[in-house]
Structures are given as C-alpha cells and as structure tokens.
Amino acid sequence: MKVFFKKILIAAILLKEKFQFTKRTLQEKYFPILDEDVPILVKDEEGKYIILLKNEWINQSEIQLSYSKKPRTNFTAIQFKHINSTTIQPSINEKSRLYFKLSINKTTITIGERLLNMDGTVNFRDVGGYKTTEGQTVKWGKIYRSGHLYKLSYKEKIYFNSLNISDVLDLRGEIMVNRFPDKLPKNNGITSYRIPMESKGLEMRALRKKILNNDLDDFDAEAILLKAYQGFIQDFLPEIRNVFQIILKSEKSILIHCSAGKDRTGFFIGLLLKILGVDDKTIAIDYTASNFYRKKETQKIIEKVDLLTDHQKILPLLEVKVSFWENALLEIEQKYGDFSIFVDQGIGLTNQDISALKAKFLI
Numbered sequence: 001m002k003v004f005f006k007k008i009l010i011a012a013i014l015l016k017e018k019f020q021f022t023k024r025t026l027q028e029k030y031f032p033i034l035d036e037d038v039p040i041l042v043k044d045e046e047g048k049y050i051i052l053l054k055n056e057w058i059n060q061s062e063i064q065l066s067y068s069k070k071p072r073t074n075f076t077a078i079q080f081k082h083i084n085s086t087t088i089q090p091s092i093n094e095k096s097r098l099y100f101k102l103s104i105n106k107t108t109i110t111i112g113e114r115l116l117n118m119d120g121t122v123n124f125r126d127v128g129g130y131k132t133t134e135g136q137t138v139k140w141g142k143i144y145r146s147g148h149l150y151k152l153s154y155k156e157k158i159y160f161n162s163l164n165i166s167d168v169l170d171l172r173g174e175i176m177v178n179r180f181p182d183k184l185p186k187n188n189g190i191t192s193y194r195i196p197m198e199s200k201g202l203e204m205r206a207l208r209k210k211i212l213n214n215d216l217d218d219f220d221a222e223a224i225l226l227k228a229y230q231g232f233i234q235d236f237l238p239e240i241r242n243v244f245q246i247i248l249k250s251e252k253s254i255l256i257h258c259s260a261g262k263d264r265t266g267f268f269i270g271l272l273l274k275i276l277g278v279d280d281k282t283i284a285i286d287y288t289a290s291n292f293y294r295k296k297e298t299q300k301i302i303e304k305v306d307l308l309t310d311h312q313k314i315l316p317l318l319e320v321k322v323s324f325w326e327n328a329l330l331e332i333e334q335k336y337g338d339f340s341i342f343v344d345q346g347i348g349l350t351n352q353d354i355s356a357l358k359a360k361f362l363i
Contacts, residue, residue: 024296026050029115031292038129039102041111049098051111053086064103065090071099071112071128071140072363096162099140112140115293118159120152120183123261123293127269127286132277136362142253143361145269147261147294148172150180157185166252167191169243171264173198180259193246197236197264199228214309221316225263229328232267233335233346241348243268248353250360260297262290262320270325275343275354276361284322291319 029042030052040052053063066075067090080088090100099112111129118124124147128140144165152160166189170182173196184190209215232240247254258264266287273283291298298318305311329339336342343349349357 023119024115024293028295031114031289038109039111041100041113042115043113043117047095047117048093049090049100050083051080051088051090051100051102053088062104063088066101066103067092067098068101069096069098071110075101095159097141097159110140114289116144116159116163118146118152118156120156121149121257121261122147122297123265123290125289125293127273130273130278130282130286132362133279134277136277136358138273138276138278139361139363143269143272144253144255145261145265146255146257147265148176148180148257148259149182149184152183157183161185161188164252165190165255167193167246167250167254169193169195169246169254169256169268171195171197171239171256171258171268176259193242195239195242197232197239197258199231199235211305211308211314216309216313219313221314222321225316225321225324226327228263229267229324230331232264232328233331233342237346240268240271240346244272244347244349244353247272248356260290260294262294263324266290266320266325267328270328271347272357272361274339275349276358284325287325288320288322294319 023045026042026044030040039054042050042052044050051065063080064077065080065088066077068075079091081091083089090098092098097113097116099110101108101110112126114129115123115125123145125145126140127143127145128138130138132138141164144163148170149168168182168184168190170177170192177194177196182192184192243256256265256268270283270287273286274280301318302311302315305314332339332342332346336346343354
C-alpha cells in the first residue's frame with residue numbers, strides 16, 4: 001500500500017513540475033547562439049535590457065546605439081552605460097519588447113532577445129537573426145517557438161499581444177491539448193491551429209506508467225526518439241504539408257509549439273530554417289539550445305524520477321540530440337534522395353512558394 005501511495009505522490013509531483021516554470025537568471029539567458037562576434041540581448045532580473053558585447057564590438061566608445069519597438073523601422077538614437085568591459089545597458093526602461101541597432105565603423109546589426117521573458121511557458125524564443133548561406137538574415141519578430149501556453153498570466157497575455165503573432169500552430173496530441181489547453185489572449189485576431197503529431201512510442205501516459213512501475217529494463221529511450229524523428233517523415237506528411245501551407249498564408253508572425261517546445265517544434269523550425277537557407281551548423285545550434293533553456297525544468301524532473309528509477313534511462317526524452325534531427329534528415333535522403341526534392345514532392349512547395357517564404361522571413 002505504501003508503494004502504491006508513493007507512486008501516486010511521485011506521479012502528482014512529476015505532473016506538477018512539468019507545468020511549473022521558473023524565472024531565469026541573467027547567466028541562464030546568455031546563450032550565444034550566433035557566432036562569437038554578434039552581441040547578445042537579454043533582460044536582467046529587474047527587467048532591464050542588457051547587451052553583451054564580444055570581440056570587434058568591445059571598443060564601446062565607437063558604438064552607436066538606437067532602439068525601436070519594431071525590428072525594422074523607426075529606430076531612435078539612445079545613450080547607454082557601461083556595466084563592465086564587455087557589457088552595456090541601454091538608458092531606457094520599457095516594458096514592451098524592444099529591438100536594438102548597434103553600429104561600429106561600417107558594421108551595423110539589429111538584435112532582439114532570443115529567449116523572451118515568459119514565465120508561464122518554457123523555451124519561448126525568437127528564431128530571428130540567423131544568417132543564410134546567401135547572405136540574408138532571418139527577420140526578428142517573425143518566427144517564434146515555445147512549449148505549451150497553458151499557464152500564461154494576464155500580463156503575459158498582454159505581452160503576447162505585442163508580439164504581433166497571428167497564427168499559433170499547436171502540435172500536441174489530443175490528450176495533452178484537452179488537459180492543458182493553450183490560454184491565448186482573446187479577441188486579438190489570433191488563429192490557433194491544431195495539428196496533432198503524437199509519435200508512436202511517445203504516448204506520455206504509457207511512458208509515465210513505465211516510470212512509476214520502474215519497468216524500464218527493455219526501454220531504450222534514445223532508440224524511441226530516433227524512430228520518432230524518422231516517423232515524422234514516414235507518418236506525418238499531411239501534417240507537414242498543412243503546417244507549411246498555414247505558414248505561407250500567415251499575415252503577421254507565427255508561433256510553433258508543442259508540449260516542451262523541443263522535439264516536434266524543433267523539427268519544424270529546423271525544416272523552415274533549412275528551406276530559408278540557414279546552414280546546418282546554425283540549425284543544429286538552435287535545435288540543441290532547448291537543452292540550455294530547459295535545463296531547470298529537466299533537472300526538476302530528474303530529481304523526481306531518481307526516486308523511482310535511474311533517470312539516465314529516460315534522459316533522451318528530456319533533452320534533444322543532434323542525432324535525432326539528423327535521423328529525420330537521413331530519412332528524407334533515403335526516401336527522396338535530396339532535401340530539395342523532399343521540399344518539392346514531400347511538402348509540396350513550389351519555387352514560387354519558397355520565394356514567398358524567403359520574402360516573408362528574410363531581410
């Protein structure tokens with residue numbers, strides 16, 4: 001009987017932790033996703049903007065700084081103060097999202113926050129700022145990715161409205177959507193799309209049962225994830241096509257999300273970035289950044305799982321590996337021979353569609 005109640009208690013704790021998020025410290029936001037010469041923009045614990053400079057940007061006396069509430073227009077010059085030799089703080093206190101343009105010598109770059117301050121969700125980030133192999137840049141404020149949106153606060157809904165998101169693509173299965181529905185702002189022209197992609201072998205109720213019963217002797221979590229990514233191509237082609245048709249028709253900005261914002265979301269963001277012409281290395285860095293941004297949530301789950309079993313047995317379910325994403329690409333290569341053929345025959349995107357996507361998301 002004690003064992004039974006222990007299982008019930010652990011199950012309740014695991015479920016609670018899965019949907020309970022925590023604030024990030026300043027250092028937990030400083031993830032240098034782009035190359036080492038690109039400044040990083042975050043907000044500190046007080047909500048003030050901080051810019052971390054690197055290499056060629058170190059000579060702060062020559063930097064000119066301007067800001068805007070829109071990433072591509074109406075920038076206003078602004079002063080800043082030195083925090084230390086590599087960090088500056090813009091002299092502005094603004095609750096809404098801002099973008100900053102830095103200029104030094106003949107180099108100018110626009111930066112935005114990668115990880116947004118949304119404590120009611122996890123892994124909510126902007127996919128802007130990435131360079132393509134043709135020299136263009138993914139626009140800031142156009143493509144967002146995240147975990148579920150079940151716990152957005154009233155203030156966060158107001159902030160969400162300011163992001164100009166018109167289309168939310170929810171990739172979760174029916175059970176998770178019914179139990180934890182998105183809490184989106186109402187009456188703001190947001191269209192939510194249900195596109196369930198629940199892979200075989202990853203049904204959470206069955207997995208939770210195995211963990212509670214410590215029935216993991218023949219459980220290979222990594223093999224399950226590798227097969228799941230392979231299955232994205234084998235089993236969900238209609239869903240993939242649907243997602244990209246929605247993206248093509250989107251009038252403003254898009255948000256793609258699942259439960260944790262790492263696997264299904266990471267898969268689609270990877271496809272979109274690759275179609276836009278972002279190189280494989282950058283795509284892999286963005287994909288694996290989920291491990292950094294979800295570190296606290298992952299550690300909480302690990303602590304609870306260790307009460308019942310060895311968390312190493314399920315760790316691949318909590319993190320992402322480049323090999324997962326690469327297995328999807330391998331399936332594409334084996335089935336279609338080339339990624340461009342998959343885009344044409346598998347996803348059904350014409351050259352005109354690809355040009356439209358690049359016009360929409362690149363600058």
